Amino acid sequence: xxxxxxxxxxxxxxxxxxxxxxxxxxxxxxxxxxxxxxxxxxxxxxxxxxxxxxxxxxxxxxxxxxxxxxxxxxxxxxxxxxxxxxxxxxxxxxxxxxxxxxxxxxxxxxxxxxxxxxxxxxxxxxxxxxxxxxxxxxxxxxxxxxxxxxxxxxxxxxxxxxxxxxxxxxxxxxxxxxxxxxxxxxxxxxxxxxxxxxxxxxxxxxxxxxxxxxxxxxxxxxxxxxx
Numbered sequence: 375x376x377x378x379x380x381x382x383x384x385x386x387x388x389x390x391x392x393x394x395x396x397x398x399x400x401x402x403x404x405x406x407x408x409x410x411x412x413x414x415x416x417x418x419x420x421x422x423x424x425x426x427x428x429x430x431x432x433x434x435x436x437x438x439x440x441x442x443x444x445x446x447x448x449x450x451x452x453x454x455x456x457x458x459x460x461x462x463x464x465x466x467x468x469x470x471x472x473x474x475x476x477x478x479x480x481x482x483x484x485x486x487x488x489x490x491x492x493x494x495x496x497x498x499x500x501x502x503x504x505x506x507x508x509x510x511x512x513x514x515x516x517x518x519x520x521x522x523x524x525x526x527x528x529x530x531x532x533x534x535x536x537x538x539x540x541x542x543x544x545x546x547x548x549x550x551x552x553x554x555x556x557x558x559x560x561x562x563x564x565x566x567x568x569x570x571x572x573x574x575x576x577x578x579x580x581x582x583x584x585x586x587x588x589x590x591x592x593x594x595x596x597x598x599x600x601x
Contacts, residue, residue, distance in 0.1 A: 380451040382473065383435035387451045390439075393431040399523045399548065400427050403530025406544060407537070419533050422479045426491055427526060429476025434498030436470035441502050483533070490529035494522065520552035543585040543592065550578045 379385035383393045404420050436452060443453030444463060452470075455461040461469070480491055501508045501518065508514055527548055531537045537545070554574035585592035 381436065381455065381469070382432045383439065383451075384432065388449065390450055393435045396431055396523065396526060397424075397427065399526040400424065400530040402544075402548070403527040404533065406541060407531045407534035416533055419483060420530075422482050423487065423491075423530060423533060425476045426480035426483070429473040430491065430495050430498060432473035432476075433470060434495075434502065436473070437498070438502040440466055440470050441504060445504055486532045487529045490525055490532070494525050494529070497522065497525075516556055517553075519556055520549050523552040524549045540585070540589040540591065543581070543588060546581060547578055547585075547592075550574050550581070554578070 376385065380387045383390065386392050400423065404423075439448075439450040439452040440463075442448035443450055443456065447453075452461070452466055456463060456466055477491070477495070480488055483491070497518065508518065524545055527545055528537070531541050531545070551574075557574065582592045
């Protein structure tokens with residue numbers, strides 16, 4: 375079981391982070407989207423959406439691991455299984471596609487959410503496919519992860535209807551937060567970009583100040599901007 379979790383990147387292996395960290399964004403969208411009491415929450419849609427997002431994330435991480443190993447010899451769990459003879463390259467590629475079965479029920483979702491999920495799936499494919507080279511373009515790679523977090527939260531918000539101004543504000547805060555997190559990876563890879571450590575928290579702070587007039591919830595986000 376642990377081998378399966380590592381293969382699908384649901385569990386950390388070495389320096390490879392699990393995809394589960396991205397599940398927090400659709401969950402946040404589900405939490406702040408609905409208005410009213412619990413019975414009004416679209417629980418069935420939440421379940422279908424959660425399965426679809428999990429399937430896309432598991433696919434995108436393993437699909438990327440496959441090409442990273444096959445083309446660049448990158449060290450990851452799927453590559454180790456191929457090297458040890460536990461998997462053939464063909465079976466490893468087929469295994470990476472299996473999580474997309476969780477995406478099938480997503481056709482029950484509202485059209486705006488479904489289209490955003492398809493768009494997210496397309497971005498995941500383009501990131502990994504050889505010849506496209508998104509993962510080698512530093513600026514695009516830097517923004518892709520925050521944009522993915524933005525998409526995952528937005529598609530979940532849309533399950534409850536059009537986002538409110540406060541919802542859009544929170545989406546912007548989430549985007550800036552993930553840009554801040556990415557600044558650390560960018561600094562490790564390039565050795566520069568330290569100005570970003572101050573830029574994104576500062577932008578988040580001032581944005582939160584103006585958003586406070588929409589909702590007292592944003593009284594919290596200026597504080598967390600500088601944690």
